[in-house]
Amino acid sequence: MLIEAVRGDITAERVDAIVNAANSSLLGGGGVDGAIHAAAGPALLAECRELRRTTLPGGLPVGEAVATGAGGLPCRWVVHTAGPNRHAGQTDPALLASCFTRSLDVAAGLGARSVAFPAVSAGVYGWDASDVARIAVAAVRGWSAAGVGASSVRSVRFVLFGHTVHAAFVAALDEPVSGRAGD
Template sequence: MTSITLAQGDITRQTADAIVNAANSSLLGGGGVDGAIHRRGGPAILEECRALRSSRYGKGLPTGQAVATTAGELDAQWVIHTVGPVWSSSEDRSELLASCYRESLRVADELGARTVAFPAISTGVYRWPMDDAARIAIGTVRDTSTGVEEARFVLFDDRAYEVFAARLD
């Protein structure tokens, strides 16, 4: 059974087998977690992302899917990039958000990763409400069969940490 833990702080400072990146579909970096991972991880991540774009993902990585690259200078072996959905008040995209976590765990299993650090996917510029995001994230990880021993949610601020902690109890 996967142990679910919480940490507060900068995901790029975590030590884990794999760090999950809340990527944009271009895989070429962006703002928020995506930009931070690319900046701290260095050019090796972008180089592998460019190779993925020129081969399997010419149109970008689809929302809800996941793919791995090197972790570059991060204290991890791999970065698992996943594209979260933009929150919508008129369309239920919960399954796409859940898919980000399931697909990231599937990729982690393929790699043999035992520890995975997740951000709160889609809660930044994609505006997913934190409480609903925490419900989906924790529920999906709990319900997914995986060889991952520890799934760590790394929350950037006090509010996010408190929301995830309340959902974990």
């Protein structure tokens, strides 16, 4: 699997699926979540409201993922994942790693060949960019090595807005492959 880190705008990515760093409500928010909802248009919010009305009345649990259509985005699907909020005491690296692996599970289930991720939980949720990068890269590598979804997902692109976050992901990708995602 090709894994890369680029600076850019995730809403402009021409991949099969982009991952939304959503809040548990799935009803939009700030940062990446707000940008994705704004770019996708009202169809995305309508699908998220339907998920809340039907299968996820209590919201999306932290570390889990669910897919919707992409509305007006150039991708086919949006995979929403609720990242852990460090400020709320959600400091378990396994929860953060789960955001990446569960998102890949969902994308593979859809038949996605290419997936773009933001730096889930970095920024307003209080996780340090280098920790997010290390955990995310290890999770994606571990998922790929386990052969999960090997017949579909062929590339993962971390699409990062700022220089500091991008540099953290480049450094994590340059690290040799090690053990578990939460190490």
